[in-house]
Amino acid sequence: MTSFFKARRNILGMNARNLRFIRPNNLRRARLLADDKLLSKKFLEKAELPVPNLLAKISDFEELENFNWDSLPESWVLKPNRGFGGEGILIVYGKKKNVGNTWIKADGSLVTAEDLKTHIRNIIDGSFSLAGVPDVAFFEERLKILKLFKPYAYKGVPDIRIIVYNKVPVIAMLRLPTRESDGKANLQQGAIGVGIDMATGVTTTAVFGKGKMIEYIPGTRLLLSGIKIPHWKDILLMAVRAQEVSRLGFLGADIAIDRDKGTVFLELNARPGLSIQIANMDGLLGRLRRVEDLKIKTAEKGVSVGMNLFGGEIEEEIEDISGKKIIGTVEKVKLIGKDGKEIEVEAKIDTGAYSTSIDANLAASLGFGETLEKFSQIDFSTSEVTPEKELETKKKILEGYKDEIPDLTDVAVIFSASGSSIRPVVNLEFILDEKKILSKTNIVERSDLKYPMIIGRRDLKKFLIEVK
Amino acid sequence: MGNVNSSVTLALANGVPLDTLVLMLILPIIVTMIAFFRQVVGIKAFGIYTPAIITFALLATNQIKYGITIFVTVIIVGTITRYLLKKARLLYLPRVAIMITVVGFSILLLLFVGGTWNRTGLASVSIFPILIMITLVEKFIAVQIEKGNRAAVILSFETLFISVIGYYIASWPQLIKIILHYPWISLLTIPINIFLGKWTGLRLSEYFRFRQIIKPR
Known part of the structure; x- marks a missing residue:
């Protein structure tokens, strides 16, 4: 019952919106500006915000x-x-x-x-x-839709609605036009509103039309959560700048992303709707109260306050409790080569494997070409590759060739369904989700596989894996 | 008229009709009720003028069922006509003029049919409430353009709902008795409206609208 009252107190209703926020903050002159699209355009252009020509x-x-x-x-x-x-x-x-x-x-x-x-x-x-x-x-000019958004939108261009108060972007949603809304990005007409995590610009929960919570685009298997909005920080900064020039103290900023031009400011809104709260599954009044008395000097400061206050909550909570980072089943990894050269690849997170392995070509680009070449010249015909003899074989090879082959730190004997193999192991440093990991990585021919790298259990101790 | 306030007696003695007096004293209560429905309950209707005037139109028809019949006919015929006229792409005022004409003729037909079915009550509804209902069409179209068909139909029925409640309030004998006895009671609506005008709480309808956020997860 207490959570009921708490949730209720945080919701912004129509009465409070009009009396407490629009009336005192959006003065007549500013409202007239917002209602005049051509004048707004001129104003925004003067403030060097990109608008449609x-x-x-x-x-x-x-x-x-x-x-x-x-x-x-x-x-x-x-x-x-x-x-x-x-x-x-x-x-x-x-x-x-x-x-x-x-x-x-x-x-x-x-x-x-x-x-x-x-x-x-x-x-x-x-x-x-x-x-x-x-x-x-x-x-x-007609804006052209970004490739990223194409599967999600019907006909029109999606836009991002951000409510800015006291120079802080407090809540945001991605608005996707649908067949029901006839290509318009207006929730009242049946568009989809997707809540956005303010810190990361990643979408969270979604509402279809006036109040139906959905997870997928209706009739498809397109997941609405987890879409990362490009240029997120720029978009927030544009919204706050627009508040500064328009003097709308309580502003609904509509921003789109054009395929060629990048971020474009669409419209100033003096009476932003309240459904944005449903899209985010969070009350706006609670957020507004938290920024009400802050003294924010610059737009940059306002953006970072908004990102810190209203974002990253879901993932951060889990990360705080466990002390571990949450990653997906495929992640971008930055590999650091022998001479400090950095290569970014997509790696498969594979809890079925014990150790990490990378593709031979990739290893060569990282500076392990010589290691590979010399290792391949070893004649393994005399070695027995059976689980019983594993340790013995490894020891024999390692002792015999350690000094001859540069960077060889170990030898891996892998038994798998597709046959057993002996692979060279090197020390490789890589960065996964901002964490640096020193890994004993084995090298193998993976050129016919989808990912040039798999990361095994041994290097995943600092992470939790989320399977979508 | 035993228990009547002295100012009321004076007004009556000077030739102010009783009906006028009662309606003027009831009007503040009706409009306050409309404000209450908007701010606290969340039923919007077409502003304050339309539901108030429809309330009085209902009072002026002999029986409320005839008033409601005319109202519903206006909305239905208005929607159909707008749909038919959409293709013609006419400018706003001529378009509304055509719609009012079509709606007017439909009402005439309705009265005529009522007469032949011996519903004399319908045929004898006085002209002013009918005219008021017909001009409702303009309000209806304005909302259709602004907010779409669905919203316009919903708002029409909200208007009808509020007007019907207003009708029952305004024709409540006890209330009329009280108000003739203490006419200044009508002014109590001013502090009530000051309270409503400062009210920033959630409307009842918003508890429903935001139910997903409110319910404990």
Whole structure:
């Protein structure tokens, strides 16, 4: 019961959002800026934050009649300046060849200049703006989706929503457009919101639409947790910078990643929604309280405070208790060669093997070429490779060749289902998840296997292995 | 009218109709109830004006079932018409004008059918509540554009729900008696609204919305 009250107290409701956070922190001028997309764009550009390029704008019927349709590129996005909730936005992906001024939408349907004129007339008339006030239509460049996100998103480009308060990024989610949301990244319209660990930028829990918790993209086996957002720290820094220039004390920053341009600031939001709490399975009010009274001078400081306060909790907790790091079944490993040369490879974490082994070619690149070559010249036909004679054989070879072959520290006799073998063993240093390990590594031909390295039990004492 | 406050007697003596007096005194209670539903319960409806005016429209129809029938007809016909007009891509005001026309004719048809089925109560509903309900269409479309079809339908029924509760409050004989006896009771709604206006707690609906976070894991 106590946890019920604790959880309840940490949740930010609509009343508290409006009265305690939006009202005192987002002054009228700042709200007007956020509601005006073109003005926001200008502001953000001045602060050297990358935004999608403005291609053209149309403010009245006269400009519409005189508009030069040939000036538009192959693909673009048409938006109402004061639109909300993604309404009135039109996206085209290409221009139809050999037909004058006709573009293709995501679903393959065509849009002619005449269709566009009607749509833009509606925009200018205020059909898509709050309270129906007259509006401006504008064209901007269409962002291209990052390869990483492609399998997760339907049609549109995913974006990252970050709430910034008192210069600290407090909570974030990745918003994935779905078929239900018609390619829009808006949770109210049925997009997927995926919570993000603030410290690492790795996704955690996910909500589909207004309140359904999910683990996979519906209808697929694509896991939503564990996606690492690229440029995470830059993204947080951009969000805090945007707060500084916009003077929105309680800001919802929308940032996307373009395939070519990198991080791009999409939109300022003066009234960020509350579902972000469900996506993160955590209350926002609790987080806001923790940063309320801090005095943060620089954006960098704010970012590191946010990363420290609101991230890494799940893994760190386990790591703290056990004193061990958590790794997956395949990990990036940095190998340090004889002359200090560093090579990064993907290694298979194999608790079925006792010792670590690396591929012969890889060993050669690390400077063990001579060791290998000389070892291969030894004639093993006289040695008996049986479990009973193992120790004896090892001792005999090691004593006989130790001085002749450089770096040879041991000899491994491996018995496996595919046959037994005698391998040279060298001392190899490598770094796994920031821990330096000195390993007795054996060398073997692995060029036909998927990973050039397997790490065995002997070198895994400092780790816990998570099997996904 | 035995137990009536002296100011009320004075107003009546000077020609203020009793109905007007009662409605004006009940109005603050109705709007406070709407504010309470929004801030504490979390039922949104179309702002404060629409549910209040629909409450009075329901009061003005002879029987509440006819009021509800007209309301539901307006929403259904409005949704269908909007769907049909979507392809035509008309500008906002002409589009709303067409919808109001279509809805108006549908209501006329409804009254006519009611009359032939000997539902004379329906046919004799006075024109003002009908007009109020018909103009509800504009509010409905505005929300449809802003928040989508589903939200607009949900908000309509929330509006209807609040209006029906308002109807029962406003036609509660004991309350009318009390308010005519102590008309200043109506002003008690001001401190209540100051409290509601400073209330930052979770709405009842938010306990449901955030149930996954609230429930102990």
